[in-house]
Amino acid sequence: MAAPYAKLPAWVDYGLIPLINVTVAFLVAGLVVLLVGENPVRAAQLLVQGAFGSGDGIGYTLFYATNFIFTGLCMAVAFHCSLFNIGGEGQAYVGGLGVAIVCLAFDSVFPWWINLPLATIMAALTGALWALIPAWLQATRGSHVVITTIMFNFIAASLMVYLLVGPLKPVGSMAPETRTFAEGAQLPRLDWMLEMFGLTIRSAPLNITFLLALAAAFGVWVLIWRTRLGYEIRTMGFSPTAARYAGINQTKVIVIAMMVSGAMAGMMALNPVMGDQTRLQMNFVAGAGFVGIAVALMGRSHPAGIIPAAILFGMLYQGGAELSFEMPTISRDMIVIIQGLVILFAGALEHMFRPTIARMFHMAGGGTLKPTPQPGE
């Protein structure tokens, strides 16, 4: 992305400024807490305690973080190609369809360790397919991918409602969901992993998808920074003109980047559908696709930033649920505000404090403002 401002040392660019932005977002969120008549410091304490105070708390935190790693990666891959894929929500929703098809077909045929790769492939495939049309239209006909992916979110919602109240619903059932999957399509929990640290888990649905998410994060890092395709994606994102002069096939790069992005979103469906609910439910994505926007912006579109950002949002989700027991006026919707504020300050207003910080550096260090090579680029 072109930075129309003076260069700063890398640690300021990638460490200090994002940190300041996120801190401001949380301070403003604290003002909202104050406005509804509660103590923000106490709220923050309860939140952290709810998220990390018990084995179950940590289990839930990482369970939610799993969703957000996937959707954060979804946004990040698109960001690197300077595409804004708002459709993560819809792609994850349709990804759930891919998971459900495999599970409903093979749950009493294969054990989970065969069904998991099958479902992963189908989830990635359906998610990628849902991104294909917007990608193709952006690449060949110039239709803005933001608008088309928003439209596809709504189309996905209608499609899934139609399927869940119709063809996918078992006969005689009233609830808009599929039947519960048999054991062959239920993923093993990761209780042992937390037990290694001396934690006990009773109900937290943390499952093997968490490890898959970490693997996906590594995969995205390899793809973006260590392959030719990733180089092409980044070139395209940095300057489409340069990419064209370099002989990069723009249509191909846009379509592939969007499909990888959609595949990441689609794979998110594994976690709630196969790992927790063991059936396909209406609205199971529950906004995780949009949280991905905040996660990717906060993590600066780098897997090493996305994982902590996803855990932070997992903490907000889990801690927020606990917090609302103690402070009923602060329901879980507080997280939506925090999410919005993080997107605002770490995304849209990311340059707000930059001139001030640059000036402070100038006054403090004088001539130390040489452009430094930036890691990870």
Next chain:
Amino acid sequence: MGMFETLILILDSTVRLAIPLMFAALAGLYSERSGIFDIGLEGKMLAAAFAGAAAAAVYGSAWIGLFFAIIVSTALALVHGFASITHRGNQIVSGVAINFIAAGTTIILGQAWFRQGGRTPALSAEGSRFTAIDLPFAEAVRDVPVLGLVYSELISGHSILVYLAFAAVPFTWWVLFRTRFGLRLRAVGENPGAVDTAGISVTWLRYRAVMCTGILCGFAGAYLAVAQNAGFVKDMTAGKGFIALAALIFAKWKPVPVMFACLLFGFLDAVAIRFAGIDIGLFEVPPQFMQSLPYILTVVLLAGFIGKAIPPKAGGQPYVKER
């Protein structure tokens, strides 16, 4: 009930459903024509609906409700302007942020202030809601065949905001195409450099455009919560801001086509609400398909298969003044 009465009823609900879209799409028109993309229409509308309903409930006046709706919506529009004009931030990101902030804040504040599960108190007091206005002779001509019913059901019996929405269409056209402000606003969306060269402030012009957006979104939200319904329910916009955005694109960023696009999308919604499924002989069209038709049509249009939707040229790009 005869075919004709059914049709009139559907058209009547078409109008009701199209009004919030019309206000919001016209709102987006000002912003986008000036080169500021706005996908935060949804959030501004939601915040305005909440502010309007809350103020109308507290002060017992629909007009005070409308006033607060406009204030809150304009404040959010200015946040969008601050991020995307002053700080040259990404306009899409800023719009997304505003949607979330509005979605969360309305629920948290609603619960904290009124403790009714995110609702505002029902607007039952006299004057706290925009009620239907019966145009003169509406009852008298009801029995006149065809035209009587059209006049008394379709044209008469709406709230003042409905008539204002229809008035806003020619007004917007006049502002954009017949005033100096409109000319400059369109110019700044196509070529801000030229406007700057002419000695006109790009920043101030764009700020005025987003303020227009805020005001009209205020009307849209007030209509939802203080006229169409008697109070605020959480997430009551339910994607209407995005349908309005679709209508704006569908209408190729022109005021009069915006009205028709909104009426079309309102009609699709009305039909989907009225009929559970439509039998077209071979198979039944599910209502979900009708509901998603506005989105599908917009994608098809964007793909360039029904004419070409060309957005304002400078849309989405922050303007950097040369030094």
